[in-house]
Amino acid sequence: MKRFVAIWFPYLKTDWFSIRQPHLQKIPFVLVVPDHGRKLISAANGSANAQSVYKGMVAADAKAMLPSLEVIDDQPGLTERLLKRIAEWCIRFAPSVAVDGEDGLIIDATGCTHLWGGDEFYLKDITERFRKYGYTVRAAIADTIGTAWAIARFEKENFIVKPRQQFTALLSLPAAALRPDDETVERLNKLGLRQVKDFIGMPRTALRRRFGRNEFKIQNLKFKISSADIITRINQALGVEEEFIQPVHLPAPYEERLPCLEPIATATGIEIALQRLLETLCKRLKQEGKGIRTAILKCYRIDGKIERVEIGTIRASHHAAHLFRLFELKIPSIEPALGIELFILEAKKVEVHSALQEKIWNSNLGLTDTRISELLDRLSSKIGANAIRRYLPAEHYWPERSVKAALSLDEAPATTWKVDRPRPLQLLSRPEAIMVTAPVPDYPPMNFQYKGKLHTIKKADGPERIEQEWWIEQGQHRDYYYVEDEEGCRYWLFRLGHYNDASYKWFIHGVFV
């Protein structure tokens, strides 16, 4: 025999808001979502409901009815996030917990309630805990999911249905308690079958003819919950037909522990411990096809302090030798003091490891080669990831913005490199002001003085005008000249601003090959 608990959160989202903003607890407020140029109420709290403001109304109408109404923007995806988190928290009550629709949870409490001393204390603990957090909940326990769901939402007093008492418990409830779709409820009401007892005893053939599943209905199904017809729902509520839930799973953490009999205080000891931990963790990751992106080694010392070292990789890796080499660089920073009694290796960020197909010939793999990503891991663990860059073209003419740093080793260029104009191989990190003799209006300069040296210009190309991108930054345009001096050295100079302006300036911005 099974037992199920259904928990109903009538004001899930508004409760969440009131917990974070306590001043909302007393006043009526609604959450709104924009819809076709107006604001629709997506949730209303208890005191708003009491003053006839409900979900689905237009916010302006509600505000006209109730001027003191507080209107807050809704957060998309909040319900799913919240319910999933609450479901994970509820694993304390039973091992299998499922999210039910948009406002409830189902707990498979089979064989769990006696640990709390019976159904009554079990339910009480659940509701009390939620009430303490600030959530309004109603919970019911029954043999079937259907009955528990109905009792939690439509029963006023007695939330415990004794084993095999579903039938009597359901009789006095309205038709909607059986979870039929809206259309069926409407049709039942039209026929005067308002309560479950009015139709639960009817012959099944008669019910199927009128309310059975048909093609038209299936197309209009909105929610998963209404995907069954009224007969299936009755059978599920009574326990004749089995209903299944999809329990949430807590992901098992990627963590390995190594307690030590004797405290360890030497680097060699730490290395051995690390190797063991990595071997077991990498074995598991390999089986699951995962790889480490960031990992942390915690060393619990005898004196109660915890030493931590962290490593990161560019690509997910489960190569134990490589990960060990990364940790090895950081071992000197561990201070063992009197000794370490427990090592915990935790993979904080784990990603799917894409195994490359091994090639028979040792050909050029380019950047996809794992040896390169392992090299970069080693380099970045010592010199920092900021020093390592890869550049991709960006769609800007302004030289400083024409390249952007790639986010990952796999990122491919989104556009092509512009090669129509010459660009210097060495770009000064910022343009440096120079003294220039140049004929007006816009001939190339005749000579320029840079760092105390006079360069006479023999050959020149230009100007190439590059305008400042006004939508990013305000400023004057640059006129670039590609010049060659008497020694054959080639430079990139520019004049900032128009030659007519008195305030124009000359700069050097790069050296050509």
Place this chain on the structure above:
Amino acid sequence: MPALKADIITQLKKDILALQGFKPLVHAEQKIDLGTINHSFPNAQFPVGTNHEFICNNKESLTASSGFIAGILSALLEKGGAAIWISSYQVVFPPALVSFGIEPSQIIFIHLRNQKEVLWAMEEALKCEGLTAVIGEVSCVDLTTSRRLQLASEQSRVTGFILRNQPRQLQTTACVCRWQINHLPSDTADGLPGVGFPRWNVELLKVRNGKPGAWQLEWSDGRFNEVIKKYSSAIEEHKQAV
């Protein structure tokens, strides 16, 4: 009989070269066409999988050397592969590499200030067999360090380029080649205005088992071309000299 002797001598020479770190090329396509410069190298091939050292006395020659390296790199990276460019003073502007036929996203740039860190990173990178080339910019390299770098690169067959930025003294190093590249005034066809193709004076100061020399090279049409003085300009120079 003398023919046989000559055969033995060439074979022995090849053996000695192999012992000295000049391994024959594994792939024929790794051959780099540098025109007449190739005759200066042992086996008449640009030495791949070894270290080259470039003496740069100022910022301009540093850039010129980088340009020359970019030209060699374009041949090395032609069939795919990746390179690491470790810089400390100069900031390489990736779009400029495109004109040398290099896809800049194939190159990983590392910017480090500390000389020791540059050398450490360079050695680590030279040990990585997945790379094609490593370019490092340092000021001083002593014999021991350069030997470490050279051994790493012989082991992994990664070509190393060491840009010696304003070296205080030129000690002996274990690098196979020592180059010096300087700018030369460019020349446009028929004296048209504007700046022509980049042109350098390439000096091979030292090369192990080869013949040092000096050449004037120009990068045009996606390859190095030796500058052959035009007849008219040669006459003019002659006149000036007279």
